[in-house]
Amino acid sequence: MKYVDEYRDGELARAIAATIAAEARPERIYRFMEFCGGHTHAISRYGVEDLLPPNVRMIHGPGCPVCVLPVGRIDEAIALARLPDVTLCTYGDLMRVPASGGMSLTKAKAGGADIRMVYSTLDAVRIAENEPDRKVVFFAIGFETTTPPTAMAVLAAQKKGLSNFSIFCNHVLTPAAILAIFESPEVKTLGAVEIDGFVGPAHVSTVIGTRPYEPFARSYRKPVVISGFEPLDVMQSILMLVRQMNEGRAEVENQYIRAVTRDGNLRAQAIVADMFELRESFEWRGLGQVANSALRLRDAYAAFDAERIFPIARSNAQDNPACECGAILRGVKKPAECKLFGTACTPETPMGSCMVSSEGACAAHWTYGRFRDAAKMRAAE
Amino acid sequence: MSGVMRPVGRKLDLKNGRVDLTHGSGGRAMAQLIADIFHVAFDNEWLRRADDQAVFDVPPGRLAMTTDGYVISPLFFPGGDIGSLAVHGTINDIAMSGARPLKLTASFILEEGFALADLKRIADSMGDAARGAGVPIVAGDTKVVERGKADGVFISTAGIGVVPEGLTLSANRAQPGDVVIVSGSMGDHGVAIMSCRENLQFDTDLLSDSAALHELTALMVATAAPSLRLMRDPTRGGLAATLNEIAHQSDVGVRIAEGAIPVKPSVAAACELLGLDPLYVANEGKLVAIVAPEAAQALLAAMRAHPLGAEAAIIGEIVADQNRFVQMTTSFGGGRIVDWLSGEQLPRIC
Amino acid sequence: MCLAIPVKIVELLDDGMARVTMEGVSKVVSVALVEDLEVGDYVILHVGYALSRISSEEAERTLALLREAGAVGAEAAP
Numbered sequence: 001m002k003y004v005d006e007y008r009d010g011e012l013a014r015a016i017a018a019t020i021a022a023e024a025r026p027e028r029i030y031r032f033m034e035f036c037g038g039h040t041h042a043i044s045r046y047g048v049e050d051l052l053p054p055n056v057r058m059i060h061g062p063g064c065p066v067c068v069l070p071v072g073r074i075d076e077a078i079a080l081a082r083l084p085d086v087t088l089c090t091y092g093d094l095m096r097v098p099a100s101g102g103m104s105l106t107k108a109k110a111g112g113a114d115i116r117m118v119y120s121t122l123d124a125v126r127i128a129e130n131e132p133d134r135k136v137v138f139f140a141i142g143f144e145t146t147t148p149p150t151a152m153a154v155l156a157a158q159k160k161g162l163s164n165f166s167i168f169c170n171h172v173l174t175p176a177a178i179l180a181i182f183e184s185p186e187v188k189t190l191g192a193v194e195i196d197g198f199v200g201p202a203h204v205s206t207v208i209g210t211r212p213y214e215p216f217a218r219s220y221r222k223p224v225v226i227s228g229f230e231p232l233d234v235m236q237s238i239l240m241l242v243r244q245m246n247e248g249r250a251e252v253e254n255q256y257i258r259a260v261t262r263d264g265n266l267r268a269q270a271i272v273a274d275m276f277e278l279r280e281s282f283e284w285r286g287l288g289q290v291a292n293s294a295l296r297l298r299d300a301y302a303a304f305d306a307e308r309i310f311p312i313a314r315s316n317a318q319d320n321p322a323c324e325c326g327a328i329l330r331g332v333k334k335p336a337e338c339k340l341f342g343t344a345c346t347p348e349t350p351m352g353s354c355m356v357s358s359e360g361a362c363a364a365h366w367t368y369g370r371f372r373d374a375a376k377m378r379a380a381e
Numbered sequence: 382m383s384g385v386m387r388p389v390g391r392k393l394d395l396k397n398g399r400v401d402l403t404h405g406s407g408g409r410a411m412a413q414l415i416a417d418i419f420h421v422a423f424d425n426e427w428l429r430r431a432d433d434q435a436v437f438d439v440p441p442g443r444l445a446m447t448t449d450g451y452v453i454s455p456l457f458f459p460g461g462d463i464g465s466l467a468v469h470g471t472i473n474d475i476a477m478s479g480a481r482p483l484k485l486t487a488s489f490i491l492e493e494g495f496a497l498a499d500l501k502r503i504a505d506s507m508g509d510a511a512r513g514a515g516v517p518i519v520a521g522d523t524k525v526v527e528r529g530k531a532d533g534v535f536i537s538t539a540g541i542g543v544v545p546e547g548l549t550l551s552a553n554r555a556q557p558g559d560v561v562i563v564s565g566s567m568g569d570h571g572v573a574i575m576s577c578r579e580n581l582q583f584d585t586d587l588l589s590d591s592a593a594l595h596e597l598t599a600l601m602v603a604t605a606a607p608s609l610r611l612m613r614d615p616t617r618g619g620l621a622a623t624l625n626e627i628a629h630q631s632d633v634g635v636r637i638a639e640g641a642i643p644v645k646p647s648v649a650a651a652c653e654l655l656g657l658d659p660l661y662v663a664n665e666g667k668l669v670a671i672v673a674p675e676a677a678q679a680l681l682a683a684m685r686a687h688p689l690g691a692e693a694a695i696i697g698e699i700v701a702d703q704n705r706f707v708q709m710t711t712s713f714g715g716g717r718i719v720d721w722l723s724g725e726q727l728p729r730i731c
Numbered sequence: 732m733c734l735a736i737p738v739k740i741v742e743l744l745d746d747g748m749a750r751v752t753m754e755g756v757s758k759v760v761s762v763a764l765v766e767d768l769e770v771g772d773y774v775i776l777h778v779g780y781a782l783s784r785i786s787s788e789e790a791e792r793t794l795a796l797l798r799e800a801g802a803v804g805a806e807a808a809p
Contacts, residue, residue: 014714019801038731046715050714051714066731091729093731119581119655122779142730149778152761152780202735236793236796258790259783259786265783357731367720584758585756649754653753654758654776
């Protein structure tokens with residue numbers, strides 16, 4: 001696969017790993033947060049951490065839109081799906097996320113709700129067009145990568161004159177999330193979580209560019225490297241972060257030059273800015289209420305806003321009190337430190353989104369980390 | 382199936398006709414459906430006798446018996462249909478024990494309104510598959526349910542075979558040091574099916590790998606019988622499910638190398654597109670074999686000489702592991718656990 | 732997040748759509764968000780939409796940088 005296989009070369013990976021090991025100063029510990037869930041998934045799928053020296057550690061950040069969606073919003077989506085004549089369209093990622101009372105979209109579907117999985121927002125618009133008797137609601141989630149596709153769907157529905165298409169908007173913003181991490185007590189005052197640098201998201205950045213990260217590098221004096229998605233991209237980015245730290249620099253560097261520019265995709269940004277506005281505040285699982293971190297449709301597009309069309313009650317449901325997803329999302333705790341991990345909470349019976357989402361830290365640890373722990377135990381014996 | 386009474390009256394409208402409730406009621410209409418569609422497609426001496434059961438001699442030895450249900454949607458897909466899938470799948474379940482498949486049965490739950498043309502197409506496909514494999518469909522049943530109560534057609538099968546003397550293949554027989562072999566590329570069937578699914582449409586030349594494996598397994602048994610521990614076909618849940626089942630039943634660990642697992646480029650690309658892992662995607666014409674190390678090379682060579690094993694490859698080995706992990710060295714050089722999936726793998730955006 | 736893959740444009744269609752392909756798998760997707768695309772260009776595809784054009788020059792440069800990084804390590808390794 002062109003532009004894919006070249007960046008998965010194992011031999012080159014080992015060579016770069018040797019470089020990282022050679023350049024990482026033995027007396028220092030390098031802690032990097034990979035913000036983007038896609039990077040978490042790539043790191044675990046390719047076993048990148050196996051190739052890093054012990055003093056270079058990765059902390060998994062909250063860049064997984066499924067993981068940060070609060071339980072209450074899934075409850076509300078299920079409530080929408082249960083309204084008469086409503087067809088809820090969703091990406092596959094959300095189907096098994098636990099909602100309140102052990103419910104989920106999959107279970108609600110089994111109970112008779114018309115919930116349909118789609119690959120693209122275009123499919124949801126097509127359903128609305130082909131089934132005029134159904135009120136199609138698209139469950140819109142995602143960071144800035146996924147917002148333009150939602151916007152395009154609304155524009156398509158508008159152009160086709162559809163009156164039966166709306167979105168349930170849960171789009172969130174990356175810079176706001178990064179800010180929330182830097183401003184969280186564990187990072188800011190308690191020093192419980194030390195983050196030396198960021199691996200910045202790949203495809204969010206194709207849309208927003210590298211410019212939005214510059215204030216963080218400046219104000220918090222932390223290096224940021226925008227990284228491509230493939231494992232060699234991640235390794236190169238880690239090397240670039242190690243070098244920045246060694247040289248005392250705190251800049252935004254772009255490793256994903258083949259797809260990301262400083263300005264980003266201006267057309268996509270314009271379409272989104274025209275259609276959406278900032279919510280004053282939005283609840284994030286793990287981060288609580290975060291100001292200016294999420295989007296809603298502007299008044300001009302009210303006809304496509306499910307929250308304005310349908311009477312659904314706000315759900316203030318909270319996570320299972322023993323669920324540590326919040327702490328894990330902030331990098332404060334590791335999956336193995338959650339009491340539910342591996343016992344009540346497994347991929348089979350997930351209690352929280354970190355386990356359901358394929359890029360959640362807990363799912364990643366289940367797949368990858370457990371045997372590493374087992375290996376360490378064997379080594380210790 | 383009940384006695385065939387040559388019905389008087391209108392011929393079955395195989396072009397535009399539809400299944401209706403009379404076709405399941407045991408009367409003339411049902412007899413006509415069975416005669417004109419199933420008996421024509423499956424034709425053999427037992428069906429011609431038109432008794433409620435098939436009676437035949439069995440060779441001496443132990444019998445292997447299996448049953449299966451087929452509810453696949455879409456009914457017709459690149460490389461096959463629910464009918465050929467049913468024949469191949471049932472034969473394969475028998476063949477995995479090393480047995481020679483002898484006979485099949487097939488029972489049909491038809492939805493009211495199902496097009497007779499489609500039913501004929503499926504039946505003909507089953508007949509072809511059965512004849513191609515040399516395993517006749519000797520008995521069956523037909524029921525019709527109201528519109529909405531079945532997805533077009535559901536097929537339920539049973540199969541029997543005879544196990545060679547002295548051969549005991551079982552998933553609890555894998556031992557540390559054994560070699561893991563797959564008969565060919567992984568993920569073809571699942572991707573071929575997904576390409577037809579509404580809302581996931583993509584175009585590909587890829588065909589389902591649905592095939593009867595009994596000749597390949599017979600060859601494998603003949604080549605490596607005392608050293609062969611087990612064979613299993615990685616259907617739902619893919620290679621990952623099969624390896625985890627083996628690890629659990631034999632109380633061992635499995636270590637495989639990603640680079641050694643054959644995957645067609647178009648399967649890899651489709652999985653990238655949808656965010657799926659080929660290890661978890663269904664196969665319908667492939668098998669996994671566990672064999673003692675001393676017989677591995679000979680077995681591999683024998684498999685590669687057969688058209689259904691041309692791309693056979695050694696992918697790893699069995700190890701002692703109290704955690705019963707299936708661990709994979711990625712082509713990247715790192716390691717990961719290949720876990721048992723909970724539920725179906727879903728396409729993802731993240 | 733953002734599972735996205737590089738695909739090649741094989742045909743530009745009406746209404747901002749295009750047929751793209753990867754290793755023999757082809758799909759009709761939206762290219763309305765990216766300007767000035769031509770047949771033969773590679774784009775990053777996410778949930779049915781092209782988000783950005785892949786620059787082949789920059790891709791080459793990345794590979795060169797990767798090899799350079801690897802060379803350092805190869806020398807440093809025992």
